[in-house]
Amino acid sequence: MIRFEHVNKRYPERGDALKDLSFELAAGEMAFLTGHSGAGKSTLLKLIGLVERLTRGRILVDGRSLGELPRRHIPDHRRSIGMIFQDHRLLNDRTVYDNVALPLVVAGMPKREVGRRVRAALDQVGLLALERAQPIALSGGEQQRVGIARAVVARPPIILADEPTGNLDPDLSSEIYVLFERFHELGVTFLIATHDQERVSRMAHRILRLHQGRLVADSGNW
Amino acid sequence: MARYRLPPTNRRHPRNAGLSRRRLSAWLEQHREIALETLRRMLRQPLATLMTVAAVAIALALPTALVVVLDNLKALGGDWQRSAAISVFLEQERDEAEGAQLSERIAQRPEVAAVALVSRADGLAEFRAYSGLGSALDQLTENPLPVVLELQLHPSALEPARLTPFLTAIEAMPEVAFLREDAQWAQRFQAILALLRAGVVLLALLLGLGVLLVVGNTIRLEIENRRDEIQIMSLVGATNGFARRRFLYSGAWYGLLGGILAWLLVTLMVWLLAGQAASLADLYHRSFALRGLGLTEVAILLAGSVLLGIVGSWIAVGRHLDLSGDL
Numbered sequence: 001m002i003r004f005e006h007v008n009k010r011y012p013e014r015g016d017a018l019k020d021l022s023f024e025l026a027a028g029e030m031a032f033l034t035g036h037s038g039a040g041k042s043t044l045l046k047l048i049g050l051v052e053r054l055t056r057g058r059i060l061v062d063g064r065s066l067g068e069l070p071r072r073h074i075p076d077h078r079r080s081i082g083m084i085f086q087d088h089r090l091l092n093d094r095t096v097y098d099n100v101a102l103p104l105v106v107a108g109m110p111k112r113e114v115g116r117r118v119r120a121a122l123d124q125v126g127l128l129a130l131e132r133a134q135p136i137a138l139s140g141g142e143q144q145r146v147g148i149a150r151a152v153v154a155r156p157p158i159i160l161a162d163e164p165t166g167n168l169d170p171d172l173s174s175e176i177y178v179l180f181e182r183f184h185e186l187g188v189t190f191l192i193a194t195h196d197q198e199r200v201s202r203m204a205h206r207i208l209r210l211h212q213g214r215l216v217a218d219s220g221n222w
Numbered sequence: 223m224a225r226y227r228l229p230p231t232n233r234r235h236p237r238n239a240g241l242s243r244r245r246l247s248a249w250l251e252q253h254r255e256i257a258l259e260t261l262r263r264m265l266r267q268p269l270a271t272l273m274t275v276a277a278v279a280i281a282l283a284l285p286t287a288l289v290v291v292l293d294n295l296k297a298l299g300g301d302w303q304r305s306a307a308i309s310v311f312l313e314q315e316r317d318e319a320e321g322a323q324l325s326e327r328i329a330q331r332p333e334v335a336a337v338a339l340v341s342r343a344d345g346l347a348e349f350r351a352y353s354g355l356g357s358a359l360d361q362l363t364e365n366p367l368p369v370v371l372e373l374q375l376h377p378s379a380l381e382p383a384r385l386t387p388f389l390t391a392i393e394a395m396p397e398v399a400f401l402r403e404d405a406q407w408a409q410r411f412q413a414i415l416a417l418l419r420a421g422v423v424l425l426a427l428l429l430g431l432g433v434l435l436v437v438g439n440t441i442r443l444e445i446e447n448r449r450d451e452i453q454i455m456s457l458v459g460a461t462n463g464f465a466r467r468r469f470l471y472s473g474a475w476y477g478l479l480g481g482i483l484a485w486l487l488v489t490l491m492v493w494l495l496a497g498q499a500a501s502l503a504d505l506y507h508r509s510f511a512l513r514g515l516g517l518t519e520v521a522i523l524l525a526g527s528v529l530l531g532i533v534g535s536w537i538a539v540g541r542h543l544d545l546s547g548d549l
Contacts, residue, residue, distance in 0.1 A: 049457070051457070075456075075459045075460060075461045075464075076459065077459075078456075078457060078458065078459035079458070079459035083457055083458075089454050089457065090454075091450075091451055091454060102454070102455065102458050103458040103459060105252070106455060106458055106459050106460040106461075106464055107459060108245070108248055108249060108252060109248065110244065110247070110248040110251065111248075111251055111255075150458070154458075154459075
């Protein structure tokens, strides 16, 4: 589903953030991306979401080569990927419902179907009762679950999460990972960047370890 | 709980997808939603919105008011043109009988549509009524006013080539002391109107540019203030068009609201001036009602203001909003 071939990412100001990176993630696979901050985890996720362009090498996502993808196809590409962020990236002047609905509205889905899908997604993360609330009024864990509902609402085949539990205490983090496991079982390809080494080693999933922009360890397919 | 399913192949670009009826109605619904949402957002910041709308309205009201003024002057001028009269003052010693003879002779000339004789007594009565010198005039032992003939000319006789020889001929008549002509004055008035009209067009162009700048700047600020939101929309797959559309609607609303306010301002102005215009017209013995904006003019004003708003925001959006680059 996701395939990196000798990928380099160079920032003009900071030099190489990723160096000669190669790995492949099969459809429906769940993997953790670990490493210290600055190791290149976020950069790797940004390259997959085409938030940034790679400098050298090749990235294939669902058969599409991202290096050659024309700009006008970027929105379509992003719709096939759900992204979850450490700081949630919610719109604070809109309700929980409107936040979760955003990917569907952006894709031009009819209103009635949007309602059905948003409620299903909110139900899956256990926030159906809070659909009229403003995100700012929610706890950190609840806000992150809104972010997760938004990532899954369009039923993308791939979900990327960048430090999804970075701001949460261990109990809330566990709840989030339980949710991830559930979506993974439904067939979604998951790539989660985290520096929570301890939790990752307890979960039976593949681990990709980055150090200074290089892949230094890969626990292999599970 | 809805079962999680993988989406169907997502590779088809929307542009290539056929616009089925369902898609079309979803598209229309989305536009209506965006239009209403943009308006609600503007109304949530009433003061900022009012400032922009007022700036647009004033810029639009100025040329619109001038158009109204010109329309009225034109109507007034037409009125004068039709009644373009020449007053022929007879020598002091000529009496009404001689005046009547002269009037018959003049009436036979092809340029003349009608002749009216104002006797000395009528002239004095009229003077007394409109000069406000009533009691002072009682001191006069005899009527100082001459007999006057008022000529109505055919409109075709107003061209300088025909008018000038005609006036020379009348003035040369022995009974005639002097002439006073309104006709030439009416012609000059028409020339001045044409000049003013050209000035209004230039002013309208200048102020239209002002509207573009006001709306463009407001939209630019709005884009700056909503960078985060635009970025999030982009991350969940919004196209440039999707993000731009709401700013274009903002611009259209600013234009429409500004146009409506300009219309109200001009209507208020006409209403305030109507009384004065009526008493002014009275002084000239004319029935004249100040005209406001006609239906067509209002339609042009509103359509133009909406267009200016859209173009203004289009410029800002084109320069400051691009989702397809790096975030």
